[in-house]
Amino acid sequence: MAQENLRIIVIGGGAGGISAASTSKGLLPDASIILFTEFEDVAYSPCGIPFVLGKEIPNFDNLFLQTAEHYAKIGIDLRLQTKVTEINVEDRTVSVGTETFEWDRLVIATGFEYDEPDIPGINLEGIKYVKNIRRAMEFDKELETLKKAVVVCATPLGIEMSGNLAHRGLETHLVDEGGWLMSDIADPDIMEPVKESLEEMGAQMHFGTKVLEFKGTNGKVTSVVTSNGEIECDVVVIAAHKKPNNSLSQEAGIDLGATGGIVVDDHMRTSVKDIFAAGDCTEIIHGVTEIPIQGLSGSHAYSQGRVAGSNAAENDRAYDPVFIPWGMVGGQVQIGGVSLGETLHKALGIPHVVAFAMGISRARYYPGVTRIRVKLIADPTTKKVLGAQMSGGEGIKERADFLAFVIKRGVTLDELAWMENVYSPPIGALMEPIALAAQAGLRELAK
């Protein structure tokens, strides 16, 4: 039986924190739940911000999933703009300035921060990060008068911002040190259509280019100096990699892993009893390699928050290792995948075979048909599918979801090669592109 009048404190109001608080409250209505966030808002989708800035979504109100009043109504004590300054593990308290709050269970969901580049001029006005919805609202107003933007780093956010700023009519430059878009995680052949699409929209790519300095006049950025020349601009968007926001946890002596994320088990328990963690501040086990990884998606943070909140409320719920289905739109192209692609299999040195095919999304003769590239990565001995990457005009997200389940269940190329599939001219081709890729992989292995 659960302890009476359990006191649960949640630090962080993003997807992980808010879902933890809501889940705990749902399971233990009599528990005291306090959620602290240093920000002005909770329960909004930061993933939608680039699309409001690009005028694809009409306004920021659409991004709010719930109101602060809703949480008050269900009995969650929401402390907005309230920064926790210390976690005391021995006293089982958190400090907010000079005030302390006791807890029976603590859920840490402190999320991420951007890896701010150590570049001269980084503090000039006009250098933006995309995360906080209030700052985004201010940025949106500024964009009415801005003409030239530089986006630094071709990460998923960098690609979304480049496409959306170009869509909004700004002269947009995307600068990255790598040789292609998202070169840390995606394969060049898969990203090629995205590059073409962004260029068609007017965005200019600068690959193999390092940012050396931000120059400004009267404290405001006016150009970006790079290893390949200087680019004039009114605004810079830093789309750098995310790192876990864990200074509080580190100071409290909670174990952090090699990724910088909090080490958790499959119940989201940290190294300290009665302290749980969820979301981007944690490191989670990758289902294929069993290696800890950090920096997943909002849907992962949401699910982890539910597990952490459930177990903080004295339930027994486990979270599975992740296989990471992912997807996004770059320009007008959908891209996605599961687990690791060819680049990362090669980087880790995992033996693999590449199974590639080009298919179509509908019947060949049906209007709106688009091409789909499917690349499967498989174990050459067992033929089990280990990863996938895809790009095309439609149907990528559904295939990524399907393949995540396939990989989790240890399905082989043989089973995929002769899979059943929907054939209906408006929505599905006779030959499923995933099956075509699997067949190509089997031919490769038979050589």
Place this chain on the structure above:
Amino acid sequence: MAFGHWLRKNAEKHLQEAAADDLMSRYPESCEEPYREKGLDHFFWRNIFVPVYLMIPWSIRKKIILASSYPGGNRPHWKKYN
């Protein structure tokens, strides 16, 4: 920065660079020449660490990665799918 974190950060960066060079040769039409930092430390990682790492069989390498990820030996419990 803890040793495990430092090791992982540098290993990841240089292994990804080596993999990117490999993929550039497979898909030259889809790539441009990347920017590469210079210096003795990068020379070590590229020319000594990466080749030695890739010579070790994956099954042993994985054990080393996991051991360096949990130097205290306190590996948390997670379900296995392999």
